[in-house]
Amino acid sequence: MIPIPPPRIRNTGLPRPRAALTxxxxxxxxxxxxxVAGTLSAALGGYxxxxxxxxxxxxxxxxxxxxxxxAGTVRALDAELRVRMRLPQLQRWNDGILGLKPIAAAxxxxxxxxxxxxxxxxxxxPPAPVPAVLAGPAPAAATHPLQPAAREGGxxxxxxxxxxxxxxxxxxxxxxxxxxxxxxxxxxxxxxxPADRGPPPSGLLRLVEAExxxxx
Amino acid sequence: xPAGHFHAVARPGLRPPVPRVxxxxxxxxxxxxxxxxxxxxxxxxxxxxxxxxxxxxxxxxAVLRPxxxxxxxxxxxxxxxxxxxxxxxxxxxxxxxxxxxxxxxxxxxxDRAELARRIAAILPERPAxxxxxxxxxxxxxxxxxxxxxxxxARRLRDLGEPGLVLExxxxxxxxxxxxxxxxVGHVSIDGAGAAGIERAFEARLTDPARADLPLVLALDxxxxxxLESELDRAMARHQAExxxxxxxxxxxxxVLALASLPAFDINRPGAEAGRPEHINRATLGVYELGSTLKxxxxxxxxxxxxIASPAERYAVAPIRVGRHSIRDIHRRPGPLxxxxxxxxxxxxxxxxxxxxxxxxxxxxxLRRLGLLDPAPGELPERGRPLAPAPxxxxxxxxxxxGFGHGLAVTPLHxxxxxxxxxxxxxxxxxxxxxxPEGKPVPGVRVFSAETSRLxxxxxxxAVTEGTGRRADAPGYRVGGKTGTAEKLRPGGGYDRRxxxxxxxxxxxxxxxxxxxxxxxxxxxxxxxxxxxxSGGAVAAPVVHDLVLRIAPVLGVLPDPxxxxxxxxxxxxxxxxxxx
Numbered sequence: 001m002i003p004i005p006p007p008r009i010r011n012t013g014l015p016r017p018r019a020a021l022t023x024x025x026x027x028x029x030x031x032x033x034x035x036v037a038g039t040l041s042a043a044l045g046g047y048x049x050x051x052x053x054x055x056x057x058x059x060x061x062x063x064x065x066x067x068x069x070x071a072g073t074v075r076a077l078d079a080e081l082r083v084r085m086r087l088p089q090l091q092r093w094n095d096g097i098l099g100l101k102p103i104a105a106a107x108x109x110x111x112x113x114x115x116x117x118x119x120x121x122x123x124x125x126p127p128a129p130v131p132a133v134l135a136g137p138a139p140a141a142a143t144h145p146l147q148p149a150a151r152e153g154g155x156x157x158x159x160x161x162x163x164x165x166x167x168x169x170x171x172x173x174x175x176x177x178x179x180x181x182x183x184x185x186x187x188x189x190x191x192x193x194p195a196d197r198g199p200p201p202s203g204l205l206r207l208v209e210a211e212x213x214x215x216x
Numbered sequence: 217x218p219a220g221h222f223h224a225v226a227r228p229g230l231r232p233p234v235p236r237v238x239x240x241x242x243x244x245x246x247x248x249x250x251x252x253x254x255x256x257x258x259x260x261x262x263x264x265x266x267x268x269x270x271x272x273x274x275x276x277x278a279v280l281r282p283x284x285x286x287x288x289x290x291x292x293x294x295x296x297x298x299x300x301x302x303x304x305x306x307x308x309x310x311x312x313x314x315x316x317x318x319x320x321x322x323x324x325x326x327d328r329a330e331l332a333r334r335i336a337a338i339l340p341e342r343p344a345x346x347x348x349x350x351x352x353x354x355x356x357x358x359x360x361x362x363x364x365x366x367x368x369a370r371r372l373r374d375l376g377e378p379g380l381v382l383e384x385x386x387x388x389x390x391x392x393x394x395x396x397x398x399x400v401g402h403v404s405i406d407g408a409g410a411a412g413i414e415r416a417f418e419a420r421l422t423d424p425a426r427a428d429l430p431l432v433l434a435l436d437x438x439x440x441x442x443l444e445s446e447l448d449r450a451m452a453r454h455q456a457e458x459x460x461x462x463x464x465x466x467x468x469x470x471v472l473a474l475a476s477l478p479a480f481d482i483n484r485p486g487a488e489a490g491r492p493e494h495i496n497r498a499t500l501g502v503y504e505l506g507s508t509l510k511x512x513x514x515x516x517x518x519x520x521x522x523i524a525s526p527a528e529r530y531a532v533a534p535i536r537v538g539r540h541s542i543r544d545i546h547r548r549p550g551p552l553x554x555x556x557x558x559x560x561x562x563x564x565x566x567x568x569x570x571x572x573x574x575x576x577x578x579x580x581x582l583r584r585l586g587l588l589d590p591a592p593g594e595l596p597e598r599g600r601p602l603a604p605a606p607x608x609x610x611x612x613x614x615x616x617x618g619f620g621h622g623l624a625v626t627p628l629h630x631x632x633x634x635x636x637x638x639x640x641x642x643x644x645x646x647x648x649x650x651x652p653e654g655k656p657v658p659g660v661r662v663f664s665a666e667t668s669r670l671x672x673x674x675x676x677x678a679v680t681e682g683t684g685r686r687a688d689a690p691g692y693r694v695g696g697k698t699g700t701a702e703k704l705r706p707g708g709g710y711d712r713r714x715x716x717x718x719x720x721x722x723x724x725x726x727x728x729x730x731x732x733x734x735x736x737x738x739x740x741x742x743x744x745x746x747x748x749x750s751g752g753a754v755a756a757p758v759v760h761d762l763v764l765r766i767a768p769v770l771g772v773l774p775d776p777x778x779x780x781x782x783x784x785x786x787x788x789x790x791x792x793x794x795x
Contacts, residue, residue, distance in 0.1 A: 032254040036261045043262070047269060075312065082307050082391035087441040102764040105691025105774030 296386050298421045299430035300400060300413060302437040303472075303650045307391055308400050309414065314387035315369040316362040317380065321353050324379035328352060331377060338371045339364060362405075363387055388414075394479040396440050398496040398597070399433075399471075399648065402482040410485070411494075413648060416594045432650045434470030439463055442765040443473040447734070450758045451477055454739035454749075460497035460627045461758075463766065464731040466635035466722060468651045469644035469659075471593065472730070472770075474498050474628065500597040502624040503735060506699030506751065508720040509620035509630075510566045511558060511678075515637055515663050515671045516581040517569040518554075526554040526670060527788055530565035537612045542567050542619075545700075546683065553788040555674045558697060559682035563619040570618025575609055578617065584662045585633040585643065591626045592646035601625045620699060627718075631733040634720050638675070638695075638728035641668040673782050676725040681791060687719055687756035689763035691774025696721015696732070696759065698751030703738060714738045717754035723763055724772055726780040734758045 094100050109115060241249055300309035317339070324331065332348035339347070342361045350360040362385070364372075369382050388403045401412020409415035417431055447459040463473040480493040495501055517523045529551035534543035546560045557565040570578055582588050582603070591598040602624035604613035616622040628646065636643040641663030651657060663671075675695035679688050683698045699718040702710040718735040722728040739754045741747030748754070767774065 028250060028254055032258055036258045036265075039258065039262050040265045043266065044269065072313070075310070079307070079310055079312060079389050079391060083389075086392045087395055087437060088393060088444075091441060091445050102761075103768065104764070105689075105776055108691075108768070108774050110773060110775070 295427055296407065296422060297388065297403075298423070298427050300421070300433060301430045302433055302435045302440075303470075304436065305430075305432075306437040308396065308433065308435070308437070310389050310391070311386050312389055313384045314362070315364045315366065316383045316385050317360040317364055317369075317372055318383055319350055319353070319358055319360050320356060320379045320381060321351060321358065322356060322379070324351065324377065326377070331375070334375060335360065335372065335380075338368050357381075388483075390482045392437070393481045393483060395437065395444065396435060396474070397479040397482045398476040398494075398498065399435065399440075399474045399595070400482060401595075402485040411597065412496075412595060415596050416648075434465070434468075434472060434648055434650045435474075436472045436769065438769045439766045440473040440475065442762060442769070444475045444477065444479070446758050446762045446765070447475055447477050447736075449761075450734075450736055450739075450754065453742045454736060454754055456736045456739040456754075458492070458497055458737040460501070460733075460735045460737070461762075462498055462627050462631040462731070462733045464631045464635050464646065464733075466639040466728055466731050467644075468657050469632075469635065469646045470651055471628075471646060471648050473766075474648075476501075496595070496597045497735070497737065498627045499591045499593065499595050500599045500626065502599045502602055502626055503716045503718075503737070504621055504624045504701040504704070505627070505630055505716065505718045505720070505735065506620040506701030507561045507563075507683075508697050508699035508718050508733075508751075509617070509623065510561065511637060511671050511675055511697050512581075512585065512633055513566045513569055513573075513578075513618045514554060514558060514674065515667050516578065517573055518667045518670065519581070519663050520573050520577045522569060522572040523554055526674075526785055529553055530557060530562070530568055532562050532564045535564055535567065537567075537615055540612055540616070542615060555677050555785045555789045558674045558678045559789055561678075561683050561698070566619040567615035570614050571611065573614075573618075575611075575614045578614055579609070581662070582617075582623070584660070585636055587623065587625050587629055587633055591628045592632050593628060594648050599626045601629060621701060624704075627733045627735050630718075630720050631731050634696075634722060634733065635731045636662050638668060638672050638722045638725075638731065640665045669781070670784060672722075672725055672728055673780050673785055675721060676780050676782065677785065677789060679721065681789060683750070683752040684719060684721065684756050684759075686752060687721065687759035687763075689723070689760050689767070691776045692763050692767050692772060693724040693726055693775075693779060694721055694759065694763055695723065695725035695728070695780070698756055700750040700752075715749045717749060717751040719751055719755035719759050721759065723767065724778075726778055729772070730766075730770060732759055732762065734762070 295311045295313075297311045299307060299311070301307055317335075328351045329348065332344065332351050335347050335351075336342065336344040339361050347360055350358050360380075372380060373382060386407060388407070390397075390400065390402070397412075399412055401414035401416075402410055403414050404410045409418040409421065413431070413433065414421065420426065421431060443461045443463060447461050450456065451459050459475070459477040461473065461475045462471065464471055476495070476497040476499075478493045480491070485494075514523070531551050532544050532548060534541055536542070542563050544560070544562050544564055546562075548556070548560045548562070552560060552562055552565055556562075557569075579588070586592055588601055588603055590600050603609075604617070604622055613622050632643070632646050635646075641661055642659035643662050644657045644659035672695060675697060676693065677695075678684050678697050679694050684694075684696050687694050687696060687698075696719055699716070699720065701716045701718075702712055703714040703716055705711050716735060716737060717739050718733070720731075720733045722731045734755045736754045736758070739749050741749045741753070745753035745757075
């Protein structure tokens, strides 16, 4: 136990100077104030920091929860979409409305380069007035588009003046070397050489229209 | 006790004067006392500050932000069952959290009949009587309806009835409904796998560690849809009782499609439980598939040395074994070469080959092909073949099994055997799971590569020249064999008026990759085929249409100019004899 010394007897006749007393108290109060302010600042700072971290954590958790909820919503929507686009339903639409059929072997091209055949200049395979060819008796040599003779007998390139306004009426409806009314799919399916090149798409359209007219 | 200086100041009032005690010490003690007072003041201030901070925070929460920081949306519980997808990721089965309506009858308030009417208006698919009965239930809890939509759940919640309970429960959804119903299977009301893949892979699907990883099947949903569509069309055209089909990858053993018709909606399996639709005809039902077994007999005979050369000729005159008479349906004059045996589907010639082979060889090869074991694959629904009993497997059985009678197997059995036949002679395990790209699949050699190539060429001839010509999809080099077998009567014997029409084959035969088996159960025939009920008239056209649809999907390019190497069979058949 620490012994406490006895109190000293003050000299009661001489009060302490007031200025010294005030300065001491000020120092003490100032130190106390600084200590309190520091403590408060540290506490508030710690609390604010902790609060900020907690807020960030809550925000992250909230975002994660929202993500989970949205993932669930996306999953539900995806399921609904897949139900609506289910294969049996697509099949029913095709059977009942669209009527699409699988492509035949002759409709498939072995290489993308073969698509270029349809983009050849018209000098290679000039379109002919197909309706006239289909309506009349075509020469035997012109029934197959692969026959070189038929190609030679065809009109010249449409860049010439004759192509725009032929003077010979007989040449106005020449036999179409590229018109394949006999067997166009077979011709394309069976051949692969340059003579197998068909007419441009516009010619094909006219051919289809003519075929539709010709059929009963 | 230390001495001190006390002085008290009396205050006027009713209360007794409280002595104001002051302590004045000398020297260092007085300073210590001052410091203690300062510290006490600091503690009080600190405490007051903390109280102030808490009060400010409360004001912040209660006044400035009365809505609070907001509660995150309730996290859905983890899904208890993994998804099932096809080989390209198309969803076949998924789990979602559905709503279920339950009732605590003792907590209900108000008129129960009126409440039942209001619930029935919200749930029109649920019988009103069942709803009313649930509300009158004499128990603490009862389900009223399950699998209700969120909109219906909201309207039910708006009723405000405290006795109604809306629960979230995991439920299984099959977006494609009837597609691959028997293969995918379904779950019970408790969420456990009850059939098909759902049952076969129960442990994998419910493994929490892999709940986020879907189970990837070998199935291709597009091929499956094409198969089911064509089978369904054939069933309607021929008024058939049922149909089954398999598309198998001969190189890997993967089942790309497996169909059994009629099918059922696996989202509601309970309503149709126990009906014939639930029978998986492709893996569980066993059928005598007739002449589709003949190419296997030919391969066995070649492999066993019974057939030394495809130029060997076999007489086709009817033969009698015991009380059975074996004769050809498509009778041709003269002895037939080996390819002609398959072209004309000669029962007599294949019976003679089997006879020359003997029971031991035949049984050994059937076993190596898996035709005497339960159906291959992981499905729990696996049929056991019906083979002659060991004591009854005599000469007659050997000969009838040789041309496809007396042995009943599943279509999956036959597909696996044909895969072995055309892929070079190696039997690989059949699997419903996707095999990683490039991963070699080990197998067991059953036939030599030369035998496989030779019989493959004959299969191509059986299509171009034989009974299977209606299966010849132009450009895709289909090879295969038709089969027609009479159905067994329940009491024994065969029913001549009811057939099993089948086709087993592969394409493209120059490099066989995909095996097809189509089986139509009890077709009645159609006008366009002269009401024929044979495999060539009923099953072969299905293969034709099916190949045209699935070959582009599977990446098989058509090439009308390409054919398998038929040079070994040149001169052994007369082209165009059946046209």
